Structure formats: C-alpha cells, structure tokens
Amino acid sequence: MPRTPFAAFAGLAAGAVTLGVAALTAAVVSASADPLLAVGATFVDATPAWLKDLAIAAFGTADKLALTVGSVVVLAGLAALAGVLAARRWGLGAALVVLLGAVGALAAASRPDAGLLAPVPSLVGTLAGLLVLRWLVDRLPGRARPSSTAGPADAAGRADRRTFLRLTGAVAVGGALAVVAGRTLGAGRRVVEAVRDAVRLPAATRAAPLPAGVDSGVPGVDPWVTRNSTFYRIDTALTVPRVDPTTWSLRVHGLVEREVTLTFDELLSSELVEAWVTLACVSNEVGGDLVGNARWLGLPLRELLERAGPSPDADMVLSTSADGFTASTPIEALTDDRDALLAVGMNGEPLPVEHGFPVRMVVPGLYGYVSATKWVVDLEVTRFADAEAYWTVRGWSERGPVKTQSRIEVPRHASQVTAGRVVVAGTAWAQQRGVEGVEVRVDDGPWRPATLAADGGIDSWRQWTYAWDATPGTHELRVRASDPDGPQTADVARVVPDGATGHHTVRVSVTDA
Ligand SMILES: Nc1nc2c(c(=O)[nH]1)N[C@H]1C(S)=C(S)[C@@H](COP(=O)(O)O)O[C@H]1N2
Numbered sequence: 001m002p003r004t005p006f007a008a009f010a011g012l013a014a015g016a017v018t019l020g021v022a023a024l025t026a027a028v029v030s031a032s033a034d035p036l037l038a039v040g041a042t043f044v045d046a047t048p049a050w051l052k053d054l055a056i057a058a059f060g061t062a063d064k065l066a067l068t069v070g071s072v073v074v075l076a077g078l079a080a081l082a083g084v085l086a087a088r089r090w091g092l093g094a095a096l097v098v099l100l101g102a103v104g105a106l107a108a109a110s111r112p113d114a115g116l117l118a119p120v121p122s123l124v125g126t127l128a129g130l131l132v133l134r135w136l137v138d139r140l141p142g143r144a145r146p147s148s149t150a151g152p153a154d155a156a157g158r159a160d161r162r163t164f165l166r167l168t169g170a171v172a173v174g175g176a177l178a179v180v181a182g183r184t185l186g187a188g189r190r191v192v193e194a195v196r197d198a199v200r201l202p203a204a205t206r207a208a209p210l211p212a213g214v215d216s217g218v219p220g221v222d223p224w225v226t227r228n229s230t231f232y233r234i235d236t237a238l239t240v241p242r243v244d245p246t247t248w249s250l251r252v253h254g255l256v257e258r259e260v261t262l263t264f265d266e267l268l269s270s271e272l273v274e275a276w277v278t279l280a281c282v283s284n285e286v287g288g289d290l291v292g293n294a295r296w297l298g299l300p301l302r303e304l305l306e307r308a309g310p311s312p313d314a315d316m317v318l319s320t321s322a323d324g325f326t327a328s329t330p331i332e333a334l335t336d337d338r339d340a341l342l343a344v345g346m347n348g349e350p351l352p353v354e355h356g357f358p359v360r361m362v363v364p365g366l367y368g369y370v371s372a373t374k375w376v377v378d379l380e381v382t383r384f385a386d387a388e389a390y391w392t393v394r395g396w397s398e399r400g401p402v403k404t405q406s407r408i409e410v411p412r413h414a415s416q417v418t419a420g421r422v423v424v425a426g427t428a429w430a431q432q433r434g435v436e437g438v439e440v441r442v443d444d445g446p447w448r449p450a451t452l453a454a455d456g457g458i459d460s461w462r463q464w465t466y467a468w469d470a471t472p473g474t475h476e477l478r479v480r481a482s483d484p485d486g487p488q489t490a491d492v493a494r495v496v497p498d499g500a501t502g503h504h505t506v507r508v509s510v511t512d513a
Pocket residue numbers: 231232233234235236237279280281282321322323325354355356367368369372373374375
C-alpha cells in the first residue's frame with residue numbers, strides 16, 4: 001500500500017490541530033481573529049453583488065453555512081496536499097502550511113475590527129500544526145521498512161499502520177473538538193450574553209395602542225408581530241460582533257456644529273420612544289420572507305442629530321458598525337418626523353446579539369442595507385458625493401426606499417385545495433406610505449378587492465384575506481397592493497440594485513369537492 005493516503009490523512013489531522021489551536025487562541029484574543037472566520041469574512045467582503053445575490057438565491061439565509069462548508073472542503077484538500085508534500089519533501093509541505101497560516105494572519109489583521117493581537121491565533125495555530133505534521137510524518141508507516149518478503153515484517157507493518165491511523169484519527173478528532181470548543185467558549189460570547197441579560201430597558205413613550213385584529217387569524221399566515229427568535233437575519237458577519245455596552249459609545253461627527261459622543265447609560269436615560277416598524281431586506285425576492293415586523297424601542301435619531309447640529313450642506317449620514325459594515329442614509333429620513341430610531345429594544349427585550357446588541361438603527365421606509373446598521377458605533381454626517389457605503393461599493397444603489405409589495409402565504413404555491421370556498425391570505429407592506437388596498441386576480445379574471453385586516457400604522461405590514469370560489473383545475477392567483485400613489489408595479493425587477501418588483505403569483509390545483 002502506498003504512503004500517500006497516510007500522508008494525506010496526517011495533513012488533515014495537522015490541519016484540524018492548526019484550526020483547533022487557532023480557534024482556542026481566538027476565543028481568548030478575539031472571535032474575529034479566528035483565521036477561518038477572518039478568511040471567510042474577507043471572502044464575504046470581496047463578494048460582488050451578483051455572487052451574493054446568487055448565494056442568497058441558492059442557499060437563502062443558509063448562505064453562511066454554505067460558505068463554511070465550502071471553506072472546510074477547500075481547506076481539507078489543501079491540508080491533505082500539505083501532508084503529501086511533507087512526506088515527500090518536508091520543506092515543501094511546511095512551506096504550504098506556513099503560506100496558509102500567513103493568509104489567515106493577514107486576513108485577521110486586515111479586518112476592520114482587528115486588534116493588535118489579530119494575527120496571533122493564526123501564528124500559534126500554524127506553529128502547532130507544523131509540530132504535529134512533523135511528528136506524524138516521522139511516524140508514517142512503511143518508512144525504511146524492508147519489502148514485504150517475510151511474514152513477521154508484514155505483521156509489523158499492518159500493526160504499524162493501525163497504530164498510525166489510530167494516532168492520526170485521535171489527533172484529528174482532538175483538533176476538530178478544539179475548533180468547536182474555541183467557538184463555543186469564545187470569551188466575548190458568554191460575557192456579552194450575560195451583560196445583555198442584565199440590561200433593564202427603561203420605560204418609554206409607548207407606541208399607539210394596536211387596534212384589535214391586525215392578525216387575520218388565517219392559519220399559515222406569518223404572525224403580525226414577528227418573534228425575535230424567528231426574525232430574519234441578514235448581515236455580513238460570520239461571527240456576531242460582541243459589543244460590550246459598558247464600553248460602547250457612539251460618535252456623531254462630520255459636518256456638524258459640535259461632535260457628540262453618547263454612552264449606553266446616557267442612551268438609556270434619554271427620552272426613548274417605541275414604534276412598530278416592518279424591516280425589509282433589499283434581497284427579498286417577490287413573495288420572499290426577508291421581512292419582519294417588530295416593536296422597536298429607541299432614541300429618535302432626529303433628537304440625537306439635533307444635539308450635533310448638522311450642517312445644511314449635509315445630505316447623508318454614514319453609519320458604521322463595530323465590524324466595519326457601513327450604510328448611507330439620506331439625512332432627511334433621520335430628521336423628518338418618522339420614527340427613525342437608535343434602537344436598544346426589540347419586542348420588549350434588549351436587542352438580541354444577532355440583531356445588533358447593544359444598539360442598532362431602524363429607519364421606517366428604507367431597506368436595511370441603507371439604514372438598519374446593527375452594532376452601530378459611528379455616525380458621520382456627510383454627503384452622498386463624498387462617501388460610499390458597504391453595498392454601494394458592491395453595485396447596489398446608494399439609496400434604497402422600500403418598494404410596495406404584497407405576497408400570498410395561503411394557499412402555498414403548488415399546493416392542492418378542494419373546490420368551493422377557499423381562503424386566500426397574505427401580507428402587504430408600503431412603509432411610510434401605508435397599504436391602502438390589496439387586490440387578488442384569478443387567472444385572467446378581473447382584479448378583485450381583498451379584505452384588509454386592522455391597520456397597525458403606515459410603517460407596519462398589513463394582512464389581508466380574500467374569499468375565493470375555487471373551481472376544479474389548475475389556477476393562478478396573483479396579488480397586488482396599493483399605496484396612495486396607486487397599485488404596485490407589475491414590472492418584474494430583480495433584487496439588484498434596489499429591490500425586486502412584480503406581482504407575487506402562486507399556482508394551485510383545485511380538486512373536486
Ligand atoms: N452591522 C451590520 N448591520 C446591518 C447589516 C450588516 O451586514 N452588518 N445588514 C443590513 C441589512 S442588508 C439588513 S436587511 C438588516 C437586517 O436586520 P436583521 O438581521 O436584524 O433582520 O440589517 C442591516 N444592518
């Protein structure tokens with residue numbers, strides 16, 4: 001049996017140890033200094049709009065998982081190659097390991113939130129990986145063994161192989177466990193979760209009481225209030241930024257009369273307000289679910305900006321997250337009378353860590369990528385002509401007003417119903433304008449008005465129902481919402497560069513009653 005598979009296995013095991021030791025070190029240093037996460041994050045940032053679009057289309061919100069699986073497969077191949085090379089010529093294998101380590105260290109050091117110690121996990125991991133690789137290569141079975149002429153030598157060789165496999169397997173498992181341990185023991189995570197649990201949200205000016213019946217009550221329709229645990233999550237963060245509220249501060253600067261710095265305590269003791277706002281992602285396809293409605297608690301950004309005194313020359317506020325993400329928001333959306341918030345609460349709880357703890361922005365009427373910066377730490381009052389945000393650089397529009405949309409949630413596309421009275425139901429949204437009506441069209445028939453559920457305000461989505469007399473056969477159901485400017489457009493547009501349009505359409509087959 002050739003030595004190559006053993007050498008490849010040794011490379012894999014050494015690779016696992018490299019990543020494991022790096023992950024454990026990163027748990028102490030900083031989660032985003034983990035080389036695997038840092039390289040992944042660099043890859044995410046380098047992803048052009050079309051590829052991001054493709055990834056979301058193919059994997060939805062599992063795009064991060066897909067990236068992780070892809071990276072592991074590529075890395076496993078490279079680690080096996082390093083093992084094979086090292087068995088032939090140690091210098092070559094070692095050089096590949098060092099090269100990979102250097103890539104990790106460089107990626108970690110160039111993250112926007114990198115500290116001085118960012119390259120350390122990669123370096124420590126690489127050193128450990130090199131030692132383990134050397135140690136295993138020295139024990140490769142079949143080395144300097146006489147050709148198998150005698151029985152005893154054969155027996156010795158087999159036993160040797162088994163020992164080697166057992167040894168290498170144990171090393172590989174140890175490395176993998178260290179990766180898992182590093183990720184879960186991540187120092188920041190538990191600390192921030194604990195601090196979050198201790199945050200007591202202050203009382204606030206309550207949102208206007210909701211009318212009864214914002215939920216249509218049709219089974220299968222998303223609840224009007226989206227629970228925090230099921231709220232869609234979209235961001236570029238492979239590792240959620242762990243921002244400590246006790247050291248958090250927000251700097252407001254740029255074209256202002258005076259710079260303002262706000263601490264978390266100052267924010268909590270400000271006059272906070274509550275508002276229902278439906279947040280939508282520009283990457284939401286027609287009929288998609290990258291949209292959710294919550295009760296947000298926060299300081300009106302209008303008041304914060306007033307303290308700084310923006311110059312009349314400014315037309316944009318560039319918000320920056322702790323992890324370097326940026327969004328460009330038209331300044332009028334933050335200074336007019338809408339509920340643009342520097343938010344600390346979501347549905348009565350401190351913001352979940354994934355949704356921006358301790359502080360994020362929420363701006364009614366704008367897609368998240370130009371307004372809803374999570375883990376926000378910096379507001380620069382500036383001009384569209386002078387600064388570009390994260391997604392604008394990557395081919396998305398610099399402005400992103402939410403487009404009026406509607407979707408059919410019941411019956412589902414490609415489902416079967418029985419002829420007779422069928423309830424068609426769903427949700428529509430037109431933040432800042434309000435949904436004035438929803439219409440349903442069956443096949444080539446006329447548009448007919450649906451019944452709107454109670455109105456929770458112009459910034460929240462609105463549920464609707466339509467009673468359909470279904471006849472046997474295959475039918476196409478189509479929906480459109482109207483805002484004060486008229487019905488939403490039928491023109492089909494893709495999500496890039498500023499949001500999808502078109503009618504959501506489902507096909508259902510109706511069987512005889
Ligand atoms: N820091 C940071 N904030 C961000 C993003 C991001 O990638 N990083 N993505 C934005 C986008 S594209 C959307 S749609 C919303 C989603 O907010 P959610 O994850 O709380 O639903 O967050 C916005 N804020």
